[in-house]
Amino acid sequence: MDKLLIQNTRVVSLDPDVEASLGADECDILVVDGRIAEIGRNLGADDAERIDGSGTIAVPGFVDTHRHTWQAVLRGVLTNGTLGDYFREVLMRLGPAFREEDIYAGNLIGSYEALNAGVTTTVDWFNNAATPGHADAAVAALRETGIRSLFGYGTPIGARWVKDSSLKHPHDAERVRSEYFSSSDQLLTFALALRGTIGVDPVVTKHDFDLARSLDARITVHAGVRIPGIPPVPGGEVRVMYEAGLLGPDTTIVHGNEVDNGELDMLAECGATVSVAPYVELVMGQGVPPTNRLVEHGLRPSLSTDVASAVPGDMFTQMRTALAQARGATIPADPREPFAPRLTAEDVLRFATIDGAAACGLADRIGTLSVGKDADIVLIRSDAINTMPGADHPVSTVVTSADTSNVDTVLVRGTVVKRDGTLVGVDLERLRRLGGAAREHVMTAVGEKQ
Numbered sequence: 068m069d070k071l072l073i074q075n076t077r078v079v080s081l082d083p084d085v086e087a088s089l090g091a092d093e094c095d096i097l098v099v100d101g102r103i104a105e106i107g108r109n110l111g112a113d114d115a116e117r118i119d120g121s122g123t124i125a126v127p128g129f130v131d132t133h134r135h136t137w138q139a140v141l142r143g144v145l146t147n148g149t150l151g152d153y154f155r156e157v158l159m160r161l162g163p164a165f166r167e168e169d170i171y172a173g174n175l176i177g178s179y180e181a182l183n184a185g186v187t188t189t190v191d192w193f194n195n196a197a198t199p200g201h202a203d204a205a206v207a208a209l210r211e212t213g214i215r216s217l218f219g220y221g222t223p224i225g226a227r228w229v230k231d232s233s234l235k236h237p238h239d240a241e242r243v244r245s246e247y248f249s250s251s252d253q254l255l256t257f258a259l260a261l262r263g264t265i266g267v268d269p270v271v272t273k274h275d276f277d278l279a280r281s282l283d284a285r286i287t288v289h290a291g292v293r294i295p296g297i298p299p300v301p302g303g304e305v306r307v308m309y310e311a312g313l314l315g316p317d318t319t320i321v322h323g324n325e326v327d328n329g330e331l332d333m334l335a336e337c338g339a340t341v342s343v344a345p346y347v348e349l350v351m352g353q354g355v356p357p358t359n360r361l362v363e364h365g366l367r368p369s370l371s372t373d374v375a376s377a378v379p380g381d382m383f384t385q386m387r388t389a390l391a392q393a394r395g396a397t398i399p400a401d402p403r404e405p406f407a408p409r410l411t412a413e414d415v416l417r418f419a420t421i422d423g424a425a426a427c428g429l430a431d432r433i434g435t436l437s438v439g440k441d442a443d444i445v446l447i448r449s450d451a452i453n454t455m456p457g458a459d460h461p462v463s464t465v466v467t468s469a470d471t472s473n474v475d476t477v478l479v480r481g482t483v484v485k486r487d488g489t490l491v492g493v494d495l496e497r498l499r500r501l502g503g504a505a506r507e508h509v510m511t512a513v514g515e516k517q
Contacts, residue, residue, distance in 0.1 A: 071098040071481060072112045076120030076446060077458045079465065080106065081127060081421055082435040091459065096125060098442040101481035105438060118483075122450035123475055124461040126416070127436055128187025128215075128443035129382040130423025132342040133287065133321045133371030136191045137170050137205060139177030140505040141376040148377060150351045151295035157376050162195050162224040164512035167204040169505035170195060174208035176502050177375060178216070183490055184381035184471040185445035187215055187479050188423065188433060190287055190342075190371075192260045192321075194221035199239045206247050209255055213484055215443065217427055218248075219260035219287050229266045236261065236275040244282045254480065256427075258285040264304045265297065269311070276313045285428050287319045287342070291326035293354045305330035314339050319426050321371070323361070324354025331357075331364035340426035341366055343418075344373040345388040351377065358393040358410065369423040370415070381471045386415040390466065412466040446476035 073096040080086050085106055095110040096103060141161060145153055165173075174191065181189050191209060196202050202220060209216045220240045222228045240259060248257040259279040264272055279286045290304040300307055305326050308314050316338035320326070323341045326334075334341065345356040361368045370385040372378055394408035424434025433443045447469050449458040454473055457464030477485035484491055510516045 069100050069481065070112050070115035071118065071442075071478075071483075072096070072110060072115040073098070073118045073120045073125065073444070073446070076123045076125040077449065077461050078106060078125045078436060079416070079461050080436040081417060082437040085435070085437060093121075096436065096442075096444065098444075098478070098481045101442055103436060103438050103440055103442050106436060118446075118476060120446055120476075122448060122458075123446040124449050124458065124465055125436060126185075126445050126447060126465055127420040127434055128445050128477070128479065129185050129419045130188040130369065130427060130434065131181060131186050131371055131382065132190045132319060132369040132423050132426045133192050133344060133373055134177065134181070134189045134380075135194060135374050136177035136189065137165065137173035137193065137195050139180060139375045139380070140169060140173045140502050140509070143376070145374075145377040148351065149295070150293070150353050153351060153374070153377065154295075157374070158224050159226070160513055161509055163197070164509045165195055165197070165201070165505075166508065167198070167200040168501075169509060170201050171204040171208045172501040172505040174205045175211060176498055177380065178209055178212040178214045179490060179493055179498065180375070180380045182212065182214055182477055182479070182484050183474065184383070185447070185474040185477055186380075186382055187443040187445070187477060188427060188429070189214060190217045190219055190258065190319075190427060192219045192221065192287060194260060195224055196221055196237055196239070197223045199242065202239060202243050206243065206255070213254070213479055213482060215254045215433070215479055217256050217258040217285060218243075219258040221260035222262060229262060232262070232266055233268045233271055235271055236278055240278065240284075241282065244284065256285075257282065258287055261286055261288040263288045263290050264300050264307045265294070269307075272308075273311060273313065280317070285317050285319070287321060289321045291320065291323040291330075291354070291357075293325060293352065299325060303327055303330050305333060309333040309337065317428065319369075322348060322353060323357050324348055326357065328360065328364065331360060331366060335365045341368050342371045342426060343368045343389065344371040344378075344385070345392055346384055347373040347378045349388070349392065355396070356389065356392050358389055359396055362409070362414075367422040367425070368418050369426040370418050382419045383466075383470050386419050386466050389418065390415045413462050416462055416466055442478050442481040444476075444478040445474060448473045448475045
């Protein structure tokens, strides 16, 4: 058996039973064959590899439920842009210039970026499926990094796919599902990234949802976003999908800023989940993050980074933005009224872990540090200058003080992918060459470089 013993770490399990048994003391985590076998004090395993967790806080791996990973090579091109700018620049101008090798570079860099920041699971919302080769390149990069990911196979870029479209979801999804996702126990699982109801024939929308379910694929779909120049769907996108019988526990709504309260009740009734990307929603003007309203209607949001072209790729930013925005939204207009915020640091840590796992259909495998679950574990230093002396308030330290520089060790199903603050076996110079070549090609192709 393959054994690994993490010793002397402060465990934030997020599993109530484990938390009750551990108390506040440092303890050990024994990993056997990729799964958590035991959590406790002074564990013995003479034949196990050891990791010294002294000065660290152990948390479940973060889960990003909506990341357009291929855009990592476009990092920073739209930091000050709006959603309208994003559609024009990234999707309609830069995106079509991507070759297969550019997609590969983007997914490779973006996935390693996630792992480096303690994000062990992503939903790769792949919306640049120009050819089957583009999809193959995206999957190849995910597999190479060792990240856990739902590959959300979307459509090609182009107006004909989103404006009065009668085009059905690419049939190549069936090939990709069969070729790469034959086992339900692998790190990569399959999803369809669907277009929803805006600009798509209702018959096509139903076809696409039916296709996903015939392929046993989870469904992730944007809805409820303020799109410049496009009027909202009468009654609301969620209501249209609900009344058509399309929503279910396998469905994640992305953003949901403009979804009304009645629609939130529909989502809760169906067991659907919602992915909130608080940072990008605010800076691009997509709408107010619906975090407070989701919680009020019995929905547990998950968190997403969305696009590296405008947004940092770590979960610390998303947790802090979600916490500040949601609490700030409850400041009363009358200064004589007491400030009574509801959201806490532990809430947003759960959004980033167990609630994300649930949105991926993986809550039985990941999301908490529990015996029997896969060992997706992140050790965060609590003795660095920006986190010391934070071990006695571990949740607050992780959510409000830590950043990517404090991510010391990362495990995905028991495999160490980052150790002592450095990604394991990753040739950074190769990544620089691949990323630089991809960006050079794309910018040259659109006339920005001669």
